[in-house]
Amino acid sequence: MAGTYAVILAGGKGERLWPATLARPKPLLPFGGNGRTLIRATYERVLPLVGAEGIYLVATGELAEALGAELGLPPEQLILEPYGKNTAPAVGLAALLLGARDPEGIMVVLPADHRIEDEEAFRRALRAAARAAEEGYLVTLGIRPTYPATGYGYIEGGEPLFTAEGYTVHRARRFVEKPDRATAEAYLSRGNFFWNSGIFIWRFSRILEEIERHLPGLAAGLARLREHIGEPSFAEAVRAAYAGAEGTSIDYGVMEKAERIATIPVSFGWSDLGDWHAIWEVSRKSPQGNAAANAELVARDAKGSLVFSLTRKRVGLLGVDGLAVVDAPGALLVARRDRAQEVREIARAFAAREHDWPELYRLDTGGMLGAIEGFPEQCREALERGRSAGLPAGLKGFTRICVVGMGGSAITGDLLGLALPGVEDITVRDYRVPDYIGEETLLIGASYSGNTEETLTAFLQGLGRTRRALGISSGGKLRDLCRERGIPWIGIPGGFQPRAALGHLLFTLLGALEGLGLRAEGLEEALDVLSRMAGELSPRVSPNRAQELAARLWRKIPVIYGATGTTAPIAFRWRTQINENAKQPAFSAELPELCHNEIVGYELAGELFPGIVRVFLRTSRDHPRVALRVEILRGVLRRRGLEFLELRGEGGGGLAQALSLLYLGDWTSAYLALLNGVDPTPVAPISELKDRLAREPWDPAAGP
Numbered sequence: 001m002a003g004t005y006a007v008i009l010a011g012g013k014g015e016r017l018w019p020a021t022l023a024r025p026k027p028l029l030p031f032g033g034n035g036r037t038l039i040r041a042t043y044e045r046v047l048p049l050v051g052a053e054g055i056y057l058v059a060t061g062e063l064a065e066a067l068g069a070e071l072g073l074p075p076e077q078l079i080l081e082p083y084g085k086n087t088a089p090a091v092g093l094a095a096l097l098l099g100a101r102d103p104e105g106i107m108v109v110l111p112a113d114h115r116i117e118d119e120e121a122f123r124r125a126l127r128a129a130a131r132a133a134e135e136g137y138l139v140t141l142g143i144r145p146t147y148p149a150t151g152y153g154y155i156e157g158g159e160p161l162f163t164a165e166g167y168t169v170h171r172a173r174r175f176v177e178k179p180d181r182a183t184a185e186a187y188l189s190r191g192n193f194f195w196n197s198g199i200f201i202w203r204f205s206r207i208l209e210e211i212e213r214h215l216p217g218l219a220a221g222l223a224r225l226r227e228h229i230g231e232p233s234f235a236e237a238v239r240a241a242y243a244g245a246e247g248t249s250i251d252y253g254v255m256e257k258a259e260r261i262a263t264i265p266v267s268f269g270w271s272d273l274g275d276w277h278a279i280w281e282v283s284r285k286s287p288q289g290n291a292a293a294n295a296e297l298v299a300r301d302a303k304g305s306l307v308f309s310l311t312r313k314r315v316g317l318l319g320v321d322g323l324a325v326v327d328a329p330g331a332l333l334v335a336r337r338d339r340a341q342e343v344r345e346i347a348r349a350f351a352a353r354e355h356d357w358p359e360l361y362r363l364d365t366g367g368m369l370g371a372i373e374g375f376p377e378q379c380r381e382a383l384e385r386g387r388s389a390g391l392p393a394g395l396k397g398f399t400r401i402c403v404v405g406m407g408g409s410a411i412t413g414d415l416l417g418l419a420l421p422g423v424e425d426i427t428v429r430d431y432r433v434p435d436y437i438g439e440e441t442l443l444i445g446a447s448y449s450g451n452t453e454e455t456l457t458a459f460l461q462g463l464g465r466t467r468r469a470l471g472i473s474s475g476g477k478l479r480d481l482c483r484e485r486g487i488p489w490i491g492i493p494g495g496f497q498p499r500a501a502l503g504h505l506l507f508t509l510l511g512a513l514e515g516l517g518l519r520a521e522g523l524e525e526a527l528d529v530l531s532r533m534a535g536e537l538s539p540r541v542s543p544n545r546a547q548e549l550a551a552r553l554w555r556k557i558p559v560i561y562g563a564t565g566t567t568a569p570i571a572f573r574w575r576t577q578i579n580e581n582a583k584q585p586a587f588s589a590e591l592p593e594l595c596h597n598e599i600v601g602y603e604l605a606g607e608l609f610p611g612i613v614r615v616f617l618r619t620s621r622d623h624p625r626v627a628l629r630v631e632i633l634r635g636v637l638r639r640r641g642l643e644f645l646e647l648r649g650e651g652g653g654g655l656a657q658a659l660s661l662l663y664l665g666d667w668t669s670a671y672l673a674l675l676n677g678v679d680p681t682p683v684a685p686i687s688e689l690k691d692r693l694a695r696e697p698w699d700p701a702a703g704p
């Protein structure tokens with residue numbers, strides 16, 4: 001027997017609900033009644049009618065995932081669009097897919113973001129509509145107008161067809177576009193004109209037939225798509241079908257021209273919640289007409305206002321009337337409620353203020369962008385230098401490498417461990433080396449300047465424990481010390497910021513260690529990936545992926561998640577690069593450990609620190625259970641409305657994947673600096689601290 005299916009369409013920018021929709025898609029805003037999101041209210045409203053297996057959602061990838069997570073919908077009930085192209089292609093795609101299984105099935109098309117007060121009355125209307133659909137009608141619920149609205153399309157009702165469930169189904173004479181004020185008034189007085197609710201009911205076979213008749217581009221695409229259903233080629237075929245489809249609404253593309261259309265006049269308290277005025281109307285209000293959602297409101301001599309906060313703010317209103325005050329992370333709206341329709345213009349004005357990258361590049365007076373662009377070349381040059389360094393064979397015979405260093409130099413130690421997985425590797429960022437260090441350890445003092453006191457102190461202490469040691473720096477006290485003591489020292493070019501000399505430090509060491517029999521895997525692949533990325537992410541290509549990422553992190557607190565053994569040091573590098581280049585807070589954490597503590601902090605995160613964005617760094621080398629944990633965490637974050645993004649390493653080898661993520665972070669941090677209005681290069685607080693310490697003499701050889 002033919003079944004009934006609810007197809008929820010989610011799309012639209014929700015521009016008139018700026019700035020809330022900057023932070024959250026409209027269907028995830030909590031205006032569904034009883035604290036529910038709009039999408040959940042939509043879902044629960046049809047659930048008794050079609051059951052959980054009968055509810056499908058059509059949306060683009062990320063939105064579909066977010067809404068699917070909110071509803072707990074299994075992936076097979078998500079219909080993914082390659083991009084939004086108005087409602088006709090979305091309806092066509094869903095009708096094709098579901099109709100392939102049940103051609104005579106009934107499709108109920110529902111927008112994801114409407115509010116309905118009397119849900120039982122709504123379901124009765126749908127039952128009546130389904131009866132008309134069984135008879136081959138294309139049915140629309142027509143809302144009885146309560147005022148001469150100019151913001152909705154209208155349906156003109158014709159003669160009654162039959163009555164069911166207490167509703168009368170009428171033949172629909174025509175669909176009309178949004179009218180002007182005078183026409184709207186005439187419609188209201190005529191009594192047989194209804195607002196087009198955007199809620200449709202029909203058989204799959206009927207709507208496909210009408211698409212065939214009126215939308216040839218979409219119909220042709222759908223016809224070709226049919227043979228790809230259930231095949232791996234499906235997503236690509238949908239993309240092709242969308243490319244040729246008419247980007248029109250189902251109302252305009254089909255309903256205005258179709259045969260056998262019907263409407264059911266209803267009045268069950270419907271609103272499409274199109275703007276802040278509409279939200280105020282459906283909200284619970286104080287006797288003074290003030291409504292507060294997600295905010296603590298104190299109002300004095302204030303009335304008729306809406307206050308909504310996505311950051312749970314305390315809001316005071318004093319002596320004002322009829323306002324909409326809407327607070328989202330990083331943006332605030334204060335508007336007259338009766339001008340809520342015009343909020344769209346504000347949203348568009350902000351959207352038009354695209355970042356003027358060429359202008360921003362001028363902030364980079366220290367040349368950090370150039371240094372980052374030169375990183376792959378720096379690595380190649382350094383590898384050659386290292387290979388010809390000729391370290392003494394006497395250094396051989398160690399089972400552990402211990403790199404002592406700080407900041408931008410210390411990361412070299414972490415990365416050596418990633419590049420040389422066969423050797424135990426530790427990095428010491430301190431004045432002291434661990435007690436267990438002995439002759440089995442190759443001690444490497446790494447300080448770009450050669451003058452960092454912690455590094456010098458720990459290195460000297462380590463020299464008392466092992467004869468296997470070498471130093472690497474651009475000069476400074478480390479060079480002098482090595483020369484005095486006859487310890488191998490490798491010189492690298494000066495003139496960089498230490499953090500921008502990572503290629504010199506790391507690849508020189510990798511090249512030199514080859515002479516001691518240690519060979520990193522996948523070096524060539526890693527270098528190729530880096531060179532390609534340099535071309536893609538350079539300032540000459542704008543906007544590029546790193547710039548887009550920087551824009552997403554802008555004015556936020558990034559928390560970078562890496563996995564122990566693969567991307568944890570990369571996450572740390574992201575954090576420190578954002579700190580030093582972009583001059584702002586950023587944090588990092590490690591999986592799986594963070595699953596045992598950090599995630600509990602999610603509970604109040606949205607309320608206390610809505611500006612946090614979590615960035616997952618992922619590679620194919622992550623432990624499978626760690627990968628599974630990430631999948632689970634994504635759902636947890638989505639359900640809580642917490643922002644995150646995922647980045648995947650490029651290439652096949654572990655080193656290429658790790659370094660590609662690192663390099664993306666370096667670029668992102670520098671672009672973020674520019675968005676923050678600062679030159680990425682200077683690190684004044686570090687220099688100040690070093691100068692201040694220099695006034696208190698310290699002898700690194702004095703011992704702990």
Ligand code: F6R
Binds near residue numbers: 455
């Ligand atoms: C500056 C930077 C710092 C330094 C750190 C140690 O660009 O990255 O973190 O690396 O202060 O100094 P060096 O590397 O000279 O031993």
